[in-house]
Amino acid sequence: MSATRFFELPSPFVLRRGGSLAGARLAYETWGELNPAGDNAILILTGLSPSAHAAAGRDDPSPGWWEAMIGVGKAIDTRRFFVICVNSLGSCKGSTGAASPHPDDHLPYRLRFPDICLEDVAQSAQLLVAGLGIRQLKALIGPSMGGMSALAYGVMFPGQAPNMVLISTAPHSLPFATAIRSLQRECIRRDPRWLDGNYASDSWPEDGFRLARKLGMVTYRSAQEWRGRFGRKRVSQPSTQAFGREFEVEAYLDAHADRFVGSFDPNCYLYLSRAMDWFDLADHGGAVDIALAKMQVRRALVIGVPSDILFPIEQQREIAEGLRSAGGVVDFYALPSIQGHDSFLVDFERFAPPVADFLGCL
Numbered sequence: 001m002s003a004t005r006f007f008e009l010p011s012p013f014v015l016r017r018g019g020s021l022a023g024a025r026l027a028y029e030t031w032g033e034l035n036p037a038g039d040n041a042i043l044i045l046t047g048l049s050p051s052a053h054a055a056a057g058r059d060d061p062s063p064g065w066w067e068a069m070i071g072v073g074k075a076i077d078t079r080r081f082f083v084i085c086v087n088s089l090g091s092c093k094g095s096t097g098a099a100s101p102h103p104d105d106h107l108p109y110r111l112r113f114p115d116i117c118l119e120d121v122a123q124s125a126q127l128l129v130a131g132l133g134i135r136q137l138k139a140l141i142g143p144s145m146g147g148m149s150a151l152a153y154g155v156m157f158p159g160q161a162p163n164m165v166l167i168s169t170a171p172h173s174l175p176f177a178t179a180i181r182s183l184q185r186e187c188i189r190r191d192p193r194w195l196d197g198n199y200a201s202d203s204w205p206e207d208g209f210r211l212a213r214k215l216g217m218v219t220y221r222s223a224q225e226w227r228g229r230f231g232r233k234r235v236s237q238p239s240t241q242a243f244g245r246e247f248e249v250e251a252y253l254d255a256h257a258d259r260f261v262g263s264f265d266p267n268c269y270l271y272l273s274r275a276m277d278w279f280d281l282a283d284h285g286g287a288v289d290i291a292l293a294k295m296q297v298r299r300a301l302v303i304g305v306p307s308d309i310l311f312p313i314e315q316q317r318e319i320a321e322g323l324r325s326a327g328g329v330v331d332f333y334a335l336p337s338i339q340g341h342d343s344f345l346v347d348f349e350r351f352a353p354p355v356a357d358f359l360g361c362l
Contacts, residue, residue: 003029003059004052004094007128016123019114022103026128027087027094028052029060031070032078034132041134042076042359043161044085045125045153047144048272049264051093054085068348075356081138088149089124090116090272092265098197099265109267111197116271118145118279122152126160136160138362141355143167143344144311145272148279151319154295155284162298163362164323165355167344168308170315171281171288171322177310180219181273184212188266197267209266210257217256222307222340292322300330301358303344303351305337331358 004027012020029052034041044054044066055070056063066085070076076083090113092099098113129137140161142150147169154161173181191208193199226249233248245251284291300323304316313334320332335350337343344351 003057005029007131009124009127013124015114016117016119017115021096021114024089024096026089026124028128029054029057029085031055031057031083032081034082038134039136040080040138041082041084042139042141043125043129043137044083045142045146045149046085046088047146052085052087069352069355075352076359086125086128088121088272090121090268090275092268098267098271111267113271117275118149119152119156121149122156126153126157136162139163139165139359141165142169144169144341145276148276151281152279154297155281155291158294159296162296164297165301165358166319167303168305168311168341170311171319172279173277174312178277180215181277184215185270185273187211187215188270205266206261209261213257213260214253217253219310220340220342222338224307225338225340288318289322289325292319293326297323297328300328301354302330303333303335303354305335305340305343307338308341310341
C-alpha cells in the first residue's frame, strides 16, 4: 500500500522562465494530524533525488529516506506536528517531470518538458500547502537542494514560513558545485544511448548515468571519511578487466551507482541539476542579504558541516548572518561530522538534537 497522495496544480501552471504545464501534479506524504487551528504544519522540501516517502507511516511501513528524523518522539515529532514532505516538481517520484506523459500524446515529455527552476518548485509547494488549508507553516525544513527551494519559498511568500530549518544548503551554487554538476550532465548527455533525451524506457543511458552518480558520490562524502573507512583496502575478487576495479572505495562507488541507476530518470536528473545551478537568491532583490531580509523569518536553525565541499560551511554561515542581520533569532551550527554533504542523511546523532531543540521551542 502506498501513502503517496497527489495534488493537482492549477492548469496551466505557468513557469518562471517561460512555458507552462497542463495537468501537472505533486506527489506528497503526510504524518501526524493537522490541528483544528491549522497552525502545526511542517513542510519538508527534499534534495534532488528523494521521494516524498521520508518516513514510515500507517499506509506505508517501509523506512523512508529520513526515517531517523521523523516520527513519534523523534526530532520532528509527529505527535505534535503535521508533517508534509513534497516530491519536487520536475522529479520522477510521482510529481510531474520530464518522465511524465505529455498531455498531447501521452508519451514522456523528455526534452519537451519546459525549463524549470527552484522558484517553480517553491511555488508548487506553496499551492499544495494552501490547498491543504494551511495559511502559515509552523516551520519549513530544507536540506541540500531542498534548502535552496525553501529559501525561494521564503522570499516569494514572505511571512508564510516564519520558522526555518536550513541544512547543508546555499543561497546559490559556487563554481565548484556548478562545475561538478555540469560534468555529471555531460556524462549523461555523451552516453550514446541518451539519444538527445529520447531513450527508450528499457534502454537508459546507464553508462553515463553511472559515471554521473559516481562523480556525485565523490563530492557527497569527504576524503577524511574515506581515508578512515577504506584506506588502501583491496576487494577480495579484483576485476579481470584491464584497469578494472581493485580497491574497496571503487566497489563502494559501483554499489551506489548500481542502486541509483534505474531508480531515477536521467532527464529528470538533468532538469533538476540545472535548476540548482540556476538558483540565485540574489535574483530576489539584487543581493543575498536583501533577499533574506524580505523573508520575514522570526527564527531559524542553520546547520552545516566543515567537511562539505559541495555546499561549504561558509555558505550556511552567510545565510545565518543574513537572517540575523534582518532581525531573526538564528541558531547556527557547524557540526564536526566527517561524512561531508551526506552528513544530514547518516549522522543523526549530531543532526537530530539541534533540530529537536529548535522545533521543541516553537
